[in-house]
Amino acid sequence: MALLEVKDLRISYETGGGRLAAVGGVSFEVSEGETLAVVGESGAGKSSLSLGLMRLLPRNALSPEGRVFLDGVECLSLSEEEFRKQVRWKKLSMVFQGAMDSLHPVRRVGDQIAEPLLLDGRTDKTAAFGRVAELLSLARLPTDISRRYPHELSGGMKQRVMIAMALACSPKLVILDEPTSALDVIIQAQIMNLLKQLKRDLKLGSLFVTHDLALASDLADRIAVMYAGEFVEIGTAEQVLGSPRHPYTKKLLGSIPSLYDDRRPEFIPGTPPKMTSPPAGCYFSPRCPEACELCSTHPELIVCGTGQHARCHLVIES
Ligand SMILES: Nc1ncnc2c1ncn2[C@@H]1O[C@H](COP(=O)(O)OP(=O)(O)OP(=O)(O)O)[C@@H](O)[C@H]1O
Numbered sequence: 001m002a003l004l005e006v007k008d009l010r011i012s013y014e015t016g017g018g019r020l021a022a023v024g025g026v027s028f029e030v031s032e033g034e035t036l037a038v039v040g041e042s043g044a045g046k047s048s049l050s051l052g053l054m055r056l057l058p059r060n061a062l063s064p065e066g067r068v069f070l071d072g073v074e075c076l077s078l079s080e081e082e083f084r085k086q087v088r089w090k091k092l093s094m095v096f097q098g099a100m101d102s103l104h105p106v107r108r109v110g111d112q113i114a115e116p117l118l119l120d121g122r123t124d125k126t127a128a129f130g131r132v133a134e135l136l137s138l139a140r141l142p143t144d145i146s147r148r149y150p151h152e153l154s155g156g157m158k159q160r161v162m163i164a165m166a167l168a169c170s171p172k173l174v175i176l177d178e179p180t181s182a183l184d185v186i187i188q189a190q191i192m193n194l195l196k197q198l199k200r201d202l203k204l205g206s207l208f209v210t211h212d213l214a215l216a217s218d219l220a221d222r223i224a225v226m227y228a229g230e231f232v233e234i235g236t237a238e239q240v241l242g243s244p245r246h247p248y249t250k251k252l253l254g255s256i257p258s259l260y261d262d263r264r265p266e267f268i269p270g271t272p273p274k275m276t277s278p279p280a281g282c283y284f285s286p287r288c289p290e291a292c293e294l295c296s297t298h299p300e301l302i303v304c305g306t307g308q309h310a311r312c313h314l315v316i317e318s
Contacts, residue, residue: 001072002029003205004053004092004173009066011045011052018276022048024229025066030173033203037216037237039252040226043272046209047097049226050175053207054094055083071172089116093166094175097209098182100158103150109161110136110146116168135164138202140194156187160194167198173205180215192218213252217241222307225249228272228283231301235308245310247288282313290314 011023022045030036038046051057052064055075068075070091075083096102104112110132117128133143139160150158159179166174176195180188196219198204210216216223216237223240225233225248233246244250254266270287273279279286285295294313301309304316 002069003032003034003071004030004207005067005069006053007067007069009049009052009064009068011048011057011064012062013048013058014060014062015276019062020276021229021278022275023052023064024275024278026226026229026231027066028224028231028234030205030207032172032205033199034221035199035206035208035219037208037210037220037223038226039210039213039216039223041211041272044226045229046211046226047177048229050094050177050207050209053175054088054092055080056088089166089171090169091171092173092175093169093171094177095159095162095166095179097177099162100155100182103158103161105150107149108146109148109150109153113146113161113165113168116165120169131168132164135167138167138198139164140197154187155183156190159183159187159191163191163194163198167202167204171204173207175207175209177209178211179208181210188215195219213241214256225252228278229275230283230311231309232284232311233309234301235305239305239308243305245304245308245315246284246312247290247314248284249310251289282311 007027009023009026013020013022026049028036038049040046053068064076070087075087110129113132113135114128117123117131132146136143136146141157141160145153145157180191183191199206208216208219220237222235223237224231225240225246227248233240233244233249240249244253251266251268255268257265268287273283281296282299285291299311299313301311302315304310
């Protein structure tokens with residue numbers, strides 16, 4: 001059985017301009033120890049998906065529709081209190097986008113990491129600080145930073161602290177929302193190595209949310225490409241990167257600069273549709289170089305390889 005099973009998840013917001021469909025019927029699974037990267041440009045719905053799974057959506061979000069099974073428990077039908085006690089941080093946790101800047105500036109790092117353990121009520125202070133030392137070492141940080149304040153740490157160290165905090169209650173699955181976006185490339189590589197190590201050593205499952213397909217390829221077992229609230233392609237990293245089937249995935253790959261030839265990175269003309277009034281047909285068709293009359297109807301995901309699916313009429317079903 002999959003660790004996480006998401007079925008037809010839909011998330012919408014009430015806005016001044018009408019109802020906005022941020023996540024429009026997304027289905028996927030993540031197994032124990034597996035990394036699924038969710039890749040898409042800004043506004044594709046990646047953060048809404050992540051916050052929806054954590055049940056931390058903003059107030060103007062409508063109740064999510066669909067089913068979310070985590071370790072066999074259907075999460076959307078739990079009450080807020082049940083979800084907080086049984087699931088959030090314990091089975092499913094998250095490293096938020098830009099979160100390293102949200103550490104409390106005048107509280108010691110160790111106290112902040114210990115907080116969720118102490119709040120749980122099942123751990124005393126000595127045990128909590130023993131666990132803090134373990135978590136710091138898991139995140140490859142010296143244990144003496146426990147007594148330091150956030151302003152004494154570099155950006156990379158603060159991000160390691162955020163990762164340590166996400167692991168505090170030993171979750172089985174972590175959502176990593178753009179975990180390296182604010183870091184320079186050297187530190188980014190170090191954090192990616194740490195994530196790979198945690199995946200291997202702890203058999204940690206993860207949903208790795210990023211706009212960067214090249215970065216996704218470093219950690220992902222499978223990749224889902226998200227466009228206008230939908231998965232337009234999903235498959236193993238090898239399939240999506242080596243033989244992409246959806247025109248949007250091909251364009252995303254073409255936009256990655258190459259060090260080894262004179263090819264110029266392509267750009268994708270146009271912008272994603274307004275999700276308060278999405279077009280009737282394929283959402284990508286106004287920007288698609290391969291669009292044809294078939295694209296005036298909305299495509300379903302089509303099986304185009306073992307475990308590979310693409311939402312495009314031009315894909316031949318296999
Ligand atoms: N609280 C909100 N109210 C109304 N619309 C929202 C809200 N939050 C997000 N949206 C809209 O939902 C859509 C998906 O946004 P979301 O932030 O989930 O995308 P994203 O892929 O995570 O983008 P980014 O990488 O920029 O965070 C966008 O059209 C966005 O404008």
